[in-house]
Amino acid sequence: MKIAIAGSGALGCGFGYMMQKGGNDVTLLDFWDEHINTIKENGLSVTVNGKEDTINISIGKPEEIKDTFDTIFIFTKSMGLRHMLEEIKHTLTEDTKVVCLLNGLGHANTISEYIPKKNIIMGTTVWTGGLDAPGKTHFMGEGPVEVQNSDENEEEGTRQVVQMMADCGLNGVYSSNVHFTTWRKACVNGTMNALCSLLDCNIKELFDVAQIDELNQGIVSEFSRVAETEGVTLDVEETINYLKGIAEKVGGHYPSMHQDLKNKRPTEIDFLNGMVAKESERRGFEAPYSKQITQLIHAKEDILGIKS
């Protein structure tokens, strides 16, 4: 399969590496000169679950790319999605599948402004990764990568992408309800990420506070109400228990948003609690918990001098 990775940070490089090793023709797309030049000169170094390897792989800025692709995986930050969609227009054919595994809410709507519904594949992944230096990343986990076609008639094409990922060791899984998985993951990030960032603590410390049930209750209830308007049923109690299960598993880990603030990068709060607040308002009901959390995280960005 001829594949592009649109946004070649830690996850993008991890996916690109696995897919090229699995026999596909992969091109990385990115905007960071130092990263691009290092990979052009020295190859891409990826450490997958502790095992290091270096490969030659095609990389460039979208504007330099003359090819078109069968499948494009988007791995930008949420706030970079729209810009990337603008930049890759010329690399798309009528049939190019666009796979979006980004965290957060509202991305399907953004993508549908640029890509016909029949070509959109939405999904989630629990692979994680980190960028160690330009050209050098690590990639961890065992998946799964759950995906589903946005157009119900397009299951076959999506199953081909699933099979390709399975063949590459990425644990691709066809999902019959990726919208539910996306919302539930947004609840994880809208609670743990937001609260750990605000309280400057790790997930274990957060879930040890006496107030955790009340804090989760306020946020998850609002996520659940908006999810319902999109046809997704997110039982509040069940979701809170699911969060506890995750917290027990990951323990002393600092979520990505905490690291964003620490490294003075803008957070993705607008695509989590912020999106719930905005959608609630649009539909005429209140989401004060999500609204205040979003304001507080943006206030913290301001205080730290982070420009979005």
Add this chain to the structure above:
Amino acid sequence: MKIAIAGSGALGCGFGYMMQKGGNDVTLLDFWDEHINTIKENGLSVTVNGKEDTINISIGKPEEIKDTFDTIFIFTKSMGLRHMLEEIKHTLTEDTKVVCLLNGLGHANTISEYIPKKNIIMGTTVWTGGLDAPGKTHFMGEGPVEVQNSDENEEEGTRQVVQMMADCGLNGVYSSNVHFTTWRKACVNGTMNALCSLLDCNIKELFDVAQIDELNQGIVSEFSRVAETEGVTLDVEETINYLKGIAEKVGGHYPSMHQDLKNKRPTEIDFLNGMVAKESERRGFEAPYSKQITQLIHAKEDILGIKS
């Protein structure tokens, strides 16, 4: 006047010092052995607006005191009020006036469980202070101290207390609406104290964030609604402008609650945003902004290992 200071931290020592210098017979009450013993042995050292002085002053634990008093000023932390009222019962006569200048909401109700309404004087002060060491404090400002009798027939006794404070340089002022002043001060603390503590910033930094109006709006609206049920009109826009005025004046100052967390002491959040959340719930309406802020501050106390 024969006066006791119930709770002899920085403010209690400052008031006690000024009143004794002004010719009254003052006894300090406290529970902290080292502080008590130092003052018994070496006297009380107070620096008032930069000018240091040391005086001999009576001090002891409430249980040691055999005297009764004309007037008792309460200067505990909010969470220590009830305990102190229990401990000073035997020092009260039928006519002992009890003056409460504590920050926060709900104190008049607590005091009325122990003291007849005719003897309760509620008030606010903008004097500030700090404890430098056992027996050594500083005291700053120029007042005013606004007070009002809880029972409308008791203005005369209150005016005597006002005159006494005026004579001692404490800038006592008779207020015809101390309830309003108390609520407005609670708004100051419920916004600046709570938000600076949560975001780990000073007042200038807080008021420079783009979200400050929205954050204040959420909190002040809820304070205003509960104030209304107590007959106090607190215009939201006017209050928000008042907050801005204060922020411009105090600038780079860290509010006391921020210092409480930094020094690992329990905060008074339950008597500010927490009281608004609780009163709202009791009256059947929601106060989600205050509720979440209270939960977050308590979560922060938990994370810092602060025991209340």
